[in-house]
Amino acid sequence: MVEDDNPSAEDDDPSAIRSVALSPEDAVDAYVYSRENPGDAVLRVTPPFHGRMRARIHVYRVDDTELTGAVHLSPAAVIADDVVAEYPDLESALADADDDPAEADQIRERQAEAVEDWQARAREAIVDSVALETADGTHRVDLKTLG
Numbered sequence: 001m002v003e004d005d006n007p008s009a010e011d012d013d014p015s016a017i018r019s020v021a022l023s024p025e026d027a028v029d030a031y032v033y034s035r036e037n038p039g040d041a042v043l044r045v046t047p048p049f050h051g052r053m054r055a056r057i058h059v060y061r062v063d064d065t066e067l068t069g070a071v072h073l074s075p076a077a078v079i080a081d082d083v084v085a086e087y088p089d090l091e092s093a094l095a096d097a098d099d100d101p102a103e104a105d106q107i108r109e110r111q112a113e114a115v116e117d118w119q120a121r122a123r124e125a126i127v128d129s130v131a132l133e134t135a136d137g138t139h140r141v142d143l144k145t146l147g
Contacts, residue, residue, distance in 0.1 A: 011048035014071045015134045018051045019142040022078065024123040026057040031075035031122065032115065033059060035087060042072040071132055078143060080125040088114035 022043050030041035044058035047069045055073055065072060076084050090111045097103045126145050131138045 011050075012069050013134070014045070014049050014132050015136060015139045016049045016051065017045070017053050017071075017132065017139070017141050019144050020045060020053050020055050020073070020130070021144045021146050022055040022073075022126070023057075023146045024126050025147070026055070027075050027078050027126060028119045028122045030057050030059075031079060031084070031087075032119065034075065042074060043078065045071045045073065073130060073132075077130050078126055079122050080127055083118075083122050083125040086121070087118055 020043075027043060030043060033039075033041035039059055039061045040063075041057060041059045043055035045053045045055050049071075058070075058072070063072070064070070088111055090108070093107045093111060094104060097107055126143060129140050129142050131140050133139075
């Protein structure tokens with residue numbers, strides 16, 4: 001039997017994907033990273049594509065999906081909308097604070113605790129499916145959590 005080392009065009013077609021397995025921790029960490037740091041964190045699925053795929057956290061400053069053919073899932077798309085909306089907003093809290101450094105430190109401490117609580121809720125709020133954008137349009141896939 002001769003194996004073909006050249007991937008077919010079908011291997012590069014994300015519409016072949018039926019389900020994506022992901023770690024809830026990766027999804028939550030990617031969301032928090034993108035809110036708190038420069039650059040973006042996503043859940044990345046790379047070709048060759050097949051029915052069941054695994055998404056892994058990927059941090060970038062320049063989107064390379066055109067070069068790699070990868071599919072990026074936004075962490076906000078895989079976490080329930082109501083939980084995403086509840087993410088603690090440090091900038092608003094600091095804007096409401098006086099110029100007192102001690103008060104700002106207390107706000108930062110409360111923020112860290114609030115983010116930890118949010119992360120626990122978000123890990124339990126992974127949605128059942130997500131839409132992928134393909135050359136042929138939107139393609140919905142199931143999400144399966146690991147762990």
